[in-house]
Amino acid sequence: MAAEVVVVGSCMTDLVSLTTRLPKAGETILGHKFFVGFGGKGANQCVQSARLGAKTSLICKVGNDSFGNDYVDNLKKNSISTAFVGQTADAATGTASIIVNSEGQNVIVIVPGANLLLNFEDLKRASDVICKAKVVVCQLEITPAVSLEALKMARASGVKTLFNPAPALADLDPQFYTYSDIFCCNETEGTHRTPVSCFLNAVRKLLCLDYASGLAKWCNGSHFGAEILTGIPVGNLEDAEKVGRMLLERGCKLVIVTLGAEGCMMISGDEPIPKHVPAGKVRAVDTTGAGDSFVGALAFYLAYYPKLSMEEMIRKSNCVASVSVQAPGTQSSYPYRKDLPQDLF
Ligand SMILES: Nc1ncnc2c1ncn2[C@@H]1O[C@H](COP(=O)(O)OP(=O)(O)OP(=O)(O)O)[C@@H](O)[C@H]1O
Numbered sequence: 001m002a003a004e005v006v007v008v009g010s011c012m013t014d015l016v017s018l019t020t021r022l023p024k025a026g027e028t029i030l031g032h033k034f035f036v037g038f039g040g041k042g043a044n045q046c047v048q049s050a051r052l053g054a055k056t057s058l059i060c061k062v063g064n065d066s067f068g069n070d071y072v073d074n075l076k077k078n079s080i081s082t083a084f085v086g087q088t089a090d091a092a093t094g095t096a097s098i099i100v101n102s103e104g105q106n107v108i109v110i111v112p113g114a115n116l117l118l119n120f121e122d123l124k125r126a127s128d129v130i131c132k133a134k135v136v137v138c139q140l141e142i143t144p145a146v147s148l149e150a151l152k153m154a155r156a157s158g159v160k161t162l163f164n165p166a167p168a169l170a171d172l173d174p175q176f177y178t179y180s181d182i183f184c185c186n187e188t189e190g191t192h193r194t195p196v197s198c199f200l201n202a203v204r205k206l207l208c209l210d211y212a213s214g215l216a217k218w219c220n221g222s223h224f225g226a227e228i229l230t231g232i233p234v235g236n237l238e239d240a241e242k243v244g245r246m247l248l249e250r251g252c253k254l255v256i257v258t259l260g261a262e263g264c265m266m267i268s269g270d271e272p273i274p275k276h277v278p279a280g281k282v283r284a285v286d287t288t289g290a291g292d293s294f295v296g297a298l299a300f301y302l303a304y305y306p307k308l309s310m311e312e313m314i315r316k317s318n319c320v321a322s323v324s325v326q327a328p329g330t331q332s333s334y335p336y337r338k339d340l341p342q343d344l345f
């Protein structure tokens with residue numbers, strides 16, 4: 001049976017070492033803890049969608065190495081089709097190597113590796129699954145031209161396209177706006193949290209195994225945002241509305257700006273008056289990966305509950321993402337359908 005939600009995107013292995021201080025150039029120091037986690041925006045979003053019950057397929061590329069093998073196992077454990085997960089001998093599985101000291105400072109090296117080898121040929125091979133999907137979801141952690149091509153293939157078959165422009169590119173190809181049915185970006189870092197507070201929350205929960213990819217994005221400044229796309233810093237709802245209008249003018253049909261604890265702002269050509277869809281009040285322990293939880297949930301609702309209003313889909317996706325912020329880590333914090341209030345389904 002065809003997958004209803006198809007994600008074309010990244011897989012990253014997070015390699016995290018905790019030390020008391022950061023090493024100087026040429027120095028060797030001892031760390032006190034090491035852990036490995038599963039990350040990458042494409043995989044994260046696909047995992048959240050699958051955990052809500054969506055039939056999913058991830059189109060991605062990992063290395064022909066132990067990290068790649070482990071990642072394929074992780075996807076299978078989440079009931080995701082790996083029919084179009086390529087393994088290449090030409091690059092290693094994408095990694096984020098992160099060293100964090102006890103003050104929360106870090107050094108990070110991201111090697112996208114195999115993610116950047118996902119190519120047009122791979123999409124062609126998967127064209128049947130892309131064209132039969134209900135929703136195709138893309139981000140920017142693979143070669144942007146490949147994401148754009150996937151959106152075009154989906155659009156040509158009348159498949160709904162959900163695009164999450166993360167991490168942000170200042171010079172995003174304008175075709176991304178016109179080929180996105182739903183363009184879902186976050187605000188730029190607001191006052192509701194900082195990378196360091198986000199990180200400290202995560203470290204307090206040392207049991208977490210896979211927060212690092214998200215952390216890496218916060219800390220290396222590649223965290224995408226409405227601000228990077230439009231030049232407008234989003235500090236409040238009005239700013240978010242301005243950003244939404246600007247993105248609509250660039251050709252998007254519907255724009256969602258996620259606002260952390262404040263939920264989301266949505267605006268569309270059909271409903272040009274911006275609408276705030278608040279999230280419920282929860283005690284957040286680690287917001288890492290919330291954006292991917294939201295996008296994965298939205299893809300699920302678009303595919304399985306197409307008759308719901310967009311506002312209702314966003315409200316439900318807010319509920320799912322707000323559960324993820326109450327647990328440490330990224331994929332490890334994503335809820336399963338059985339653990340959620342059944343009125344979400
Ligand atoms: N503190 C919070 N309380 C409740 N819900 C939250 C909170 N933080 C995030 N969320 C939910 O998660 C969604 C996405 O959050 P956010 O806007 O922070 O995305 P993001 O910046 O892409 O996150 P990240 O980069 O950490 O994955 C929000 O729209 C909301 O539904």
Ligand SMILES: [K+]
Nearest residue numbers: 286324329333
């Ligand atoms: K989390």
